Amino acid sequence: MRPFTYLQAAILAAGMADAAKKPKLPDPLEPRPMNPEAEGACAVVQGGEHACGPNGCESWLNRGLETEGGWNPPYLNISSLVTIPIKEWYAGTGGDRCENLRLLWNLPGKTYNIPPILLAVLGYQESACDPLHRHYGVLRCKKGTCPNGDKKDKCEYPLETNADCAARNLRRWLDDSNDNIIYALGKYDDWFTAGCGRDDDDKRFTTDYRCSDEGRLRNEKRRDKRPPNLSFIHDTLNGWLQGHNLTDPAHPLRGKYSHLGNCTNT
Template structure:
């Protein structure tokens, strides 16, 4: 699991020094000064809102259009906490153009998934931590070349966005293994706060990060 330092770094993705993103008018509980804790919030909504249902009958993701997300520019990100991602800029932009995804979103995901480390290992290796079965290069692995790994991540996110009608909250959550009701997991419910560490959750791989949406979107 990523360290606390990693989480705090990602939490700063949309607030670098005096550079902050505009508040999303479609997001409940949004704030222009990203922070964590009990009342965690950022420009794309409060964590409680993004995690709707997690403490109840299962995650019921609110809708935020992928094309309406608020975030700082890539250049501002690279000049701040995302400096380790700058070396991969060409890959984010190439995959973004190929899959019609804002390259900044791909950079934010890469930071969340691997701390922007293309050599990161594990069962889902590489910069985007993309499952080998989703490789688009016809091979059994796509950690390298790096472009193949970013293409893999962008493909997975694009498929999730298309399946979710462009809902960034649902699609980005699914990238980390979040699910809604009807997926045949958790007794037919969406993911809940106790699921990742349950027996079933452990059988289904690495536990989901329940701060993932806030850390990635805010």
């Protein structure tokens, strides 16, 4: 029987009283303020070969990915992120399901100094804000990182423990990089920098690595057994955080690598 807490009960019941107060849906094509710290930023999100958005262009976010040296993330402080207000996100993509779980984003967000909208977006990507999700929980808590758990524990329940674990991992990667959100998001999705390959310190995370022999072994340990999405950082920073729902792999605002699926159609 799954652990059930008072906080979990509150999470599942929250949000109904505020339904009538939801703001007007944002215009997805309305120009957004551009992040002055981001290279190649554009006010209206673009996808494909020249993908860009308020938080930088994809070629900058993915710096080094197409070279032998591998991914070499540029610096973007998490405090500078351009996002839509979280209430607008709830009124659009997030919907009632994500809003009803807002304590899962707000409490760890405050504890680890992470914008709640970022945790909410990652929760939607991971589980569509489904508290009964069967993989890693509402948010992604990797095996071996669950507090007080064994190496096989994924902290799916209680929900607040699952959310705290995911936020704590993000904070660890942020601390390791002087609050670089690009580095932290890459680590969240199993990207790595030179010298940090799992089996060979000379490995680099490149466009070819994802389907190499070592890359395939890493993929088997991912929740969906698929290689990392090489447009994940652009999709998250310039798509989801701006109110766009990029669930459809063919969405025109997704990055240039969005057509890459498993290692049989690369």
